Amino acid sequence: MRVMHLFSSKTFAGLERHVEELAYAQTEKHDVQVIGPANFKERFRANYKVINTNQWRLSPILCFQIKKAIHDFQPDIIHSHAYKTTAIISKLKNKEFQHVATIHGTKKKTDAFEKAAFIFGASSKSLDNINKPQKEVLENWVDESRFYNFEKGSPQRYIYVGRLEPVKNPLRLLKAWKNINHKLDIYGDGSLKSKIIDFIKQNTLTDRVRLMGEEDDVKNIYANTSGVLISSDREGSPKVLFEALFCNIPVISTSVGIMPDLLPSACLSESNDESFKELLEFAIPKIDEIHESCTPLFNEAKTKYTLKNQNERVEEIYRTLLSNASR
Incomplete structure (x- = not known):
């Protein structure tokens, strides 16, 4: 063929x-x-x-x-x-x-x-x-070959992986992060980068939010991660969703694209700033419970997707x- x-x-x-x-x-x-x-x-x-x-x-x-x-x-x-x-x-x-x-x-x-x-x-x-x-x-x-010898390590941070563009709405995530005392690493590049840098400085988030740029080695992206955060206005079937689940990492997201077809309701918010903020404030303190509830999804990512x-x-x-x- x-x-x-x-x-x-x-x-x-x-x-x-x-x-x-x-x-x-x-x-x-x-x-x-x-x-x-x-x-x-x-x-x-x-x-x-x-x-x-x-x-x-x-x-x-x-x-x-x-x-x-x-x-x-x-x-x-x-x-x-x-x-x-x-x-x-x-x-x-x-x-x-x-x-x-x-x-x-x-x-x-x-x-x-x-x-x-x-x-x-x-x-x-x-x-x-x-x-x-x-x-x-x-x-x-998930392209399994990219995760050969992957080691999850001990969860120490949350991550965002995606283009820094309005449709992905990373600023929604940063607005919600102002009252969350955990490390956040942002992987990606795009037109909103300068606005994100300014927001981090203006809201004194430099001690817990880092811009990591683009990273080709997905094993480095997902190591030592407690949860993956998706704040998009629109999505299809994002690769980061399946890669995170493959690595036994819960995903907390707006209810867009394929997300409501796969993720439990405890991991989903409406696609607006206030709803996403409330979701993070609810979910992050309960991340261990959410991790446990996602076990069937982790297994499905390894066998089906x-x-x-x-x-x-x-x-x-x-x-x-x-x-x-x-x-």
């Missing part, structure tokens, strides 16, 4: 790691090519063809480059990620491939996705506006589409 993955992005975060890990897992049995921007080439282990997919999606140059890449590679499956590349593929005529698309968050505009032969959604909410039966929730996963298992689900859809097309 020849599989082509397409994505467009300016930062390497959850979606990009999702594509990287899935594409690499598929190289074990198939010919795989990833199409994406030049600045991510060195971070992908699968065959990677550089095309500036961050161009305007209606650019005739971009459309020509993608058509040529398809002609040269001759894929059986094209798997597009997020709206932009899905819209480009959906407009191609005389398709000699099967088109699979993934919605990584929640989208009001779904017309391009509905033209795909099959749609994966990061959560049930991702698929709410899809009016066709060829769809399925594909939860994120692995890259190997989730890739097998994806490849089964590929095979079904190709089999049906050949009849």
Whole structure:
């Protein structure tokens, strides 16, 4: 099977790691090519063809480059990620491939996705506006190879892992942290970094909040961690959720994306500042009890939500589409 993955992005975060890990897992049995921007080439282990997919999606140059890449590679499956590349593929005529698309968050505009032969959604909410039966929730996963020899250590801190962008709302977390006397380490980078630095200084949080920047070694991120905190306004199926559970670390989050489908109510708040603040003030003193209640989730993360298992689900859809097309 020849599989082509397409994505467009300016930062390497959850979606990009999702594509990287899935594409690499598929190289074990198939010919795989990833199409994406030049600045991510060195971070992908699968065959990677550089095309500036961050161009305007209606650019005739971009459309020509993608058509040529398809002609040269001759894929059986094209798997597009997020709206932009899905819209480009959906407009191609005389398709000699099967088109699979993934919605990584929640989208009001779904017309391009509905033209795909099959749609994966990061959560049930991702698929709410899809009016066709060829769809399925594909939860994120853990690439177990990244956690080889992982040692949890003794819990000493809480962590935030994600882009420092408005949709992730790290300032909501910092506002809630003003009255919490525990260490907080923030991993990530983004447009809110300077505002976060100012907030930490202005609210005398420098003794217990640290900005850690970006960290590629996930074992360093999750070591010595009491809990992972997610303060987002919107989410899909964040990788940090599954990695934390895989490491036996509870997750405390706003009730967005896939979170209410997995986490107990004691770990969830509404996506507003006051509700999240109340949740942290309730949950952190009871973190040992919450940890105990999450034991079934920890086990499920190790058995169900692995890259190997989730890739097998994806490849089964590929095979079904190709089999049906050949009849």
